[in-house]
Amino acid sequence: MTVIRVRGRALPSGEQVDLYADGDRWTPDPVAGADLIEGWLLPGLVDAHTHPGAEQIADPMDEKILRDDLHRHVDSGVTLIRSPGLPGDPPPWFGHDPDVPRAVHAGPWIARHGEFFDGWGRRADPDGLPDLAAAQAARSGWAKIIADWRDADDHVPVAVLREIVARVHAVGGRVAVHSQQRSGGAAAVEAGVDSLEHGMWLDPALLHRMAAQGTALTPTLAVMQAGVPIVSAREDYPAKRWYLDGVAAHPSLTAAAAEAGVTLLAGTDSRPHGTIAAEVRALAAAGVSTHDALAAASWSARAYLGMPGLEPGAPADAVVYAADPRTDLAQLDHPLAVILRGVRVR
Ligand SMILES: [Zn+2]
Incomplete structure (x- = not known):
């Protein structure tokens, strides 16, 4: 499996970081042949109030709708969600499968x-x-x-x-x-x-x-x-x-x-x-x-939900932009890459 390496200035500090994904953990220890992605780095986006799978009252939830909703989140750079309310109890893969964001839910x-x-x-x-x-x-x-x-x-x-x-x-x-x-x-x-x-x-x-x-x-x-x-x-x-x-x-x-x-x-x-x-x-x-x-x-x-940012030992999430999103929020519409659990998903 390709190892991901991210390098660039990371928010919030704006300091340079250079990290490798060792499975689902960032590490500064170099891995030969890693796939380098450079740009402005955020530790993944968070949607803290979203109800994927909702607008259907069916119980159990329609897992296809739920997964499609979650794919849209990932595609927008979201690697962690909080769902304050769901149509039912989510399936075991919710928050865990490789193609869906990490999740906390109520x-x-x-x-x-x-x-x-x-x-x-x-x-x-x-x-x-x-x-x-x-x-x-x-x-x-x-x-x-x-x-x-x-x-x-x-x-x-x-x-x-x-x-x-x-x-x-x-x-x-x-x-x-x-x-x-x-x-x-x-x-x-x-x-x-x-x-x-x-x-x-x-x-x-x-x-x-x-x-x-x-x-x-x-x-x-x-x-x-x-x-x-x-x-x-x-x-x-x-x-x-x-x-x-x-x-x-x-x-x-x-x-x-x-x-x-x-x-x-x-x-x-x-x-x-x-x-x-x-x-x-x-x-x-x-x-x-x-x-x-x-x-x-x-x-x-992420900190509020107990998840650290771009630092050694942290879960390996990142979203990468061509320029500093603080000076150009339009960057958010065009992430260069989204890394979730150490794997490039976009
Ligand atoms: Zn709501």
Whole structure:
């Protein structure tokens, strides 16, 4: 099998690196005859909020759709995903086969009865949510909770969210929480969840607390902005203003989060898959520096998920560009190479 060697300036430091893939580990020890790839190096991209295989409620999941979705991720330079919610329990090859990204996941979404998409996820009354969350986190390391849903609904009570966090942390897991309401976001921050997904309408005054307690924000900007023309074209209804005004405020909230030192995670949420570059551009357009926008989609997200970057001993992932993507985000559309588990997959 061809051994891959990568050489070039690596982000985040911009320092020169020269590494060989010894199986799925980077090493500085030279291997004769290695296939040299040169350019600007990132330790692989990360999509931290994606639901491959979704938009089908079938259980078990359609493995062909799931694998096709994952191929789109790999093709865009993504070597690691986090799935905060899946249509069902994923097959054993998910996150492991040579042609699909590494993956962490929360299994099926967890929501209250009557909330969220009909037929999706596992359901309980509020008092039953901590049991479901702890059991899921024990299986896969994460639990995903829908804390609020429609604009006029109440949110999962903060006491329940606190209990979920305590129970999930007790089994060594982490909690991701969906929120698009001011009060639901405040409850999630109050409860000390590990990541706030979307965070639309979040009170910016809570950002410093999020930074201090290590609650990450996945703003999913691009997918929310993509909904604007569709929602704008509809007749007026109460949720229309809630959505449009929330999306309008979201870029400045996201930039303020970066400013406050909140860990930002880049996530694309829905179909089509493989659009992480669009989210990086949306973060940059919001006023996040290109360095920090790339961090949210690469080294910073990897660190948050427990995966080191381009260094000796680290898992052998990389994405290679012809030029510094910080000065030219269009580079993201044209990676020279994608290396996953020490193998060139693009
Ligand atoms: Zn989602």
